[in-house]
Amino acid sequence: MEQLLFFLMAGGMVAATLATIFARNPVYSAIFMILSFAATAGLFVMLDAYLIAVVEVLVYAGAIMVLFLFVIMLINLRSDELEGLKVNPLMVIAAGTFLGLMSKAVSDLGPAVQSRANDLEGTPALVAETLFTEYAVPFEAVSLLLLAAILGTVVLARRSQDA
Amino acid sequence: MSPEMLTDLQALMPEIWLVAAIVVTLTADLILGHGRTARTVTGVVALAGVVGALLALGEQDTSVPARAFGVLSVDGYAWFFRALIISATGLVILYGIIFRGLEDRTRNEFHPMLLGAAFGGCLLVSTDNLLMLVLGMEMLSLPSYIMAGWQKRERRSAEAALKYLVYGALASGLMLFGFSLLYGMSGSLWLPDIGLAITEQWELGGELGRMLVVGSTVLVFAGIGFKVAAFPFHFWAPDVYEGSPAPVTAMLAVASKAAGIGLLLRFVDGAFLGMVVSEDWLARLGSVTAVIAAVTMTYGNITAVKQTNVKRLLAYSSIAHAGFLLMGVAVMLTATGDDRAAVETGQQATLMYLATYYFGTLGAFGCLMALADRFGAEDLDDYEGLGRQAPWIGVMFVVFLASLTGLPPTAGFVGKWFVFRAAISSGLDWLAVVAALNAAVALFYYMKIPVSLFLRGGDQPRVADVPGLGLVPRVANLSILVLAAATVWLGLMFDDLIAWVNASLL
Amino acid sequence: MIGLEHYLYLSGVVFTLGLCGVMMRRNVILVLMGVEIMLNAANLALVAFNKFMLPGADGTVAPDGQVFVFFTIAVAAAEVAVALVIAVALFRRLDTVNVDDVANLRW
Numbered sequence: 001m002e003q004l005l006f007f008l009m010a011g012g013m014v015a016a017t018l019a020t021i022f023a024r025n026p027v028y029s030a031i032f033m034i035l036s037f038a039a040t041a042g043l044f045v046m047l048d049a050y051l052i053a054v055v056e057v058l059v060y061a062g063a064i065m066v067l068f069l070f071v072i073m074l075i076n077l078r079s080d081e082l083e084g085l086k087v088n089p090l091m092v093i094a095a096g097t098f099l100g101l102m103s104k105a106v107s108d109l110g111p112a113v114q115s116r117a118n119d120l121e122g123t124p125a126l127v128a129e130t131l132f133t134e135y136a137v138p139f140e141a142v143s144l145l146l147l148a149a150i151l152g153t154v155v156l157a158r159r160s161q162d163a
Numbered sequence: 164m165s166p167e168m169l170t171d172l173q174a175l176m177p178e179i180w181l182v183a184a185i186v187v188t189l190t191a192d193l194i195l196g197h198g199r200t201a202r203t204v205t206g207v208v209a210l211a212g213v214v215g216a217l218l219a220l221g222e223q224d225t226s227v228p229a230r231a232f233g234v235l236s237v238d239g240y241a242w243f244f245r246a247l248i249i250s251a252t253g254l255v256i257l258y259g260i261i262f263r264g265l266e267d268r269t270r271n272e273f274h275p276m277l278l279g280a281a282f283g284g285c286l287l288v289s290t291d292n293l294l295m296l297v298l299g300m301e302m303l304s305l306p307s308y309i310m311a312g313w314q315k316r317e318r319r320s321a322e323a324a325l326k327y328l329v330y331g332a333l334a335s336g337l338m339l340f341g342f343s344l345l346y347g348m349s350g351s352l353w354l355p356d357i358g359l360a361i362t363e364q365w366e367l368g369g370e371l372g373r374m375l376v377v378g379s380t381v382l383v384f385a386g387i388g389f390k391v392a393a394f395p396f397h398f399w400a401p402d403v404y405e406g407s408p409a410p411v412t413a414m415l416a417v418a419s420k421a422a423g424i425g426l427l428l429r430f431v432d433g434a435f436l437g438m439v440v441s442e443d444w445l446a447r448l449g450s451v452t453a454v455i456a457a458v459t460m461t462y463g464n465i466t467a468v469k470q471t472n473v474k475r476l477l478a479y480s481s482i483a484h485a486g487f488l489l490m491g492v493a494v495m496l497t498a499t500g501d502d503r504a505a506v507e508t509g510q511q512a513t514l515m516y517l518a519t520y521y522f523g524t525l526g527a528f529g530c531l532m533a534l535a536d537r538f539g540a541e542d543l544d545d546y547e548g549l550g551r552q553a554p555w556i557g558v559m560f561v562v563f564l565a566s567l568t569g570l571p572p573t574a575g576f577v578g579k580w581f582v583f584r585a586a587i588s589s590g591l592d593w594l595a596v597v598a599a600l601n602a603a604v605a606l607f608y609y610m611k612i613p614v615s616l617f618l619r620g621g622d623q624p625r626v627a628d629v630p631g632l633g634l635v636p637r638v639a640n641l642s643i644l645v646l647a648a649a650t651v652w653l654g655l656m657f658d659d660l661i662a663w664v665n666a667s668l669l
Numbered sequence: 670m671i672g673l674e675h676y677l678y679l680s681g682v683v684f685t686l687g688l689c690g691v692m693m694r695r696n697v698i699l700v701l702m703g704v705e706i707m708l709n710a711a712n713l714a715l716v717a718f719n720k721f722m723l724p725g726a727d728g729t730v731a732p733d734g735q736v737f738v739f740f741t742i743a744v745a746a747a748e749v750a751v752a753l754v755i756a757v758a759l760f761r762r763l764d765t766v767n768v769d770d771v772a773n774l775r776w
Contacts, residue, residue, distance in 0.1 A: 346733070
């Protein structure tokens with residue numbers, strides 16, 4: 001059962017990601033990317049990271065992708081500007097090598113991890129406790145980061161008076 | 164409030180000043196609109212925030228390293244970099260006020276952006292927690308992307324923002340993946356734990372385990388390499404430096420680069436040098452870094468020779484300076500693990516070079532902006548004869564360029580001397596030779612600017628003088644004068660600087 | 670039995686796909702999506718590592734990896750907002766979102 005679920009989610013994630021980078025129409029890309037994020041959220045649930053799974057759906061699949069779709073609609077590309085992936089053989093070879101090395105490297109991970117899953121459960125209470133004690137300063141800093149993003153967005157998006 | 168929390172807050176005071184200034188400038192902008200009063204108020208508040216932050220920093224005693232709020236290290240090292248970043252931001256705010264390229268309407272919002280970037284830089288250099296590093300890096304980068312595109316109506320500026328953003332986002336993606344591998348290897352987000360885990364993995368792990376160490380290191384170094392514009396991750400730098408508004412370029416070349424170097428040194432020291440490390444691994448990493456340093460400075464200098472736009476010339480030369488800064492890092496890595504003195508030589512050389520680079524670059528950009536402000540001059544051709552029109556700025560420009568070249572008796576000479584000495588003392592003689600050749604090339608293209616300013620052109624300048632200096636340009640010129648005085652003074656009396664740097668080593 | 674390696678292989682594959690998207694697509698929006706895919710792959714690796722971490726002396730595991738992911742999601746949201754507004758600003762100026770058209774800067 002667990003294996004079936006994993007391969008379902010993982011297969012869905014890889015397929016959706018492939019579709020995202022290959023689709024000619026950016027709208028399709030965005031929708032496939034939502035699928036990919038949904039599959040990721042499912043994997044997070046399988047890893048007992050409940051809060052992160054919810055945040056992934058809310059922020060990534062919800063807010064971020066809606067933003068993407070919104071901008072795609074706003075820019076409204078003409079159909080002759082649509083184009084798919086430009087396959088660059090050199091890049092494919094580089095990516096394949098990277099992947100090969102990566103998959104070999106992770107087979108010897110050192111003493112910090114074990115082969116059996118531990119009983120960590122990412123409940124909101126547990127994550128919040130760490131977040132508001134050990135990482136209180138980064139949490140405050142994130143608010144400033146968002147403020148800077150909002151401010152910059154407003155300045156750049158506002159049309160100049162005389163333009 | 165517990166006494167511990169008070170001490171922690173005191174450590175964070177400089178950042179609190181910056182945040183307070185951000186909030187007040189934003190509120191003032193909302194209430195006062197964008198008229199002349201609002202511009203004055205926001206400018207004054209932003210500068211006051213910087214001065215307050217520097218005073219708060221001055222009150223800190225960092226002789227005993229401490230921690231604040233768990234994630235921040237309060238040590239001399241953080242103090243050194245925070246002082247550089249915050250004071251550079253103050254000067255850039257001043258430059259931003261005189262810079263004509265910004266629309267008056269967006270001038271007020273420019274200050275919170277600069278202060279936000281400074282805040283991010285301060286966090287970045289004062290932590291050894293991966294989470295905090297990512298956050299500080301983004302806090303520094305996001306406002307920088309926005310500021311690069313601040314002159315919306317200029318095509319170059321919009322393109323610079325896009326280019327900076329795409330490569331910056333890619334770099335943070337690579338770095339984050341590297342961090343996740345490091346986390347998996349060590350089970351911790353703290354650099355000292357990661358250092359232990361890397362050593363163990365390299366010594367005890369098999370061939371595959373070593374590959375993991377190499378892979379994660381390459382990913383993280385690629386991310387940092389983008390930030391400091393080191394070869395082969397430098398290619399965004401010239402275009403972004405040229406396309407961004409001049410004050411932003413100064414910020415990127417000084418504060419952003421200082422923060423990147425601060426991150427690199429802390430990472431290298433924490434993750435690779437904290438304990439007796441595998442010498443074999445370090446030697447390989449050290450020689451790779453040395454080669455990267457050599458290629459970076461050579462590429463930057465050779466390309467700078469062809470440039471005619473002064474801002475672009477300074478951009479390429481800033482890539483070359485990143486190479487010199489990496490020389491010190493290479494020395495740190497080449498030093499064998501338990502030889503702490505050799506590690507400190509490399510670190511000291513990097514910090515000395517950075518401090519002298521700070522004065523030279525900020526000053527050169529100040530002169531560039533002063534000339535652009537008065538004469539609208541941007542290219543070497545425009546500079547012809549301007550030295551006779553504005554002798555003070557011309558002379559100061561020459562001082563800063565001499566410092567960037569490394570000629571005595573300026574601060575740059577001291578910085579170069581320290582990196583050369585460090586390289587030779589750790590057996591990297593070939594690197595010192597390459598660096599010396601590079602300094603000669605740098606002399607050639609830097610001197611094109613004074614030649615244009617003083618020796619070329621007739622009595623009539625090619626570009627018109629805009630008369631009537633206001634108060635702010637005068638203050639800005641005064642600050643450039645202070646920088647020039649400091650450049651010469653540090654070139655002659657550098658004992659204080661050495662003492663300061665020695666107190667700031669990790 | 671699904672182990673840590675499975676998650677890491679998956680994360681590596683998705684990361685590589687994201688990188689390919691960044692390198693081989695010319696539309697800025699798609700390049701940004703590629704970056705988001707890379708960040709998402711890193712998040713998956715972080716959470717998986719956290720779940721298979723060796724427990725400490727007291728038998729518990731700190732949720733550091735999950736907290737890290739929490740922050741990277743927030744950071745990604747801010748980054749996307751800024752990235753898209755820059756793309757829109759450029760589109761208004763140049764009427765294109767193709768990175769090859771930004772030739773003025775000698776890509």
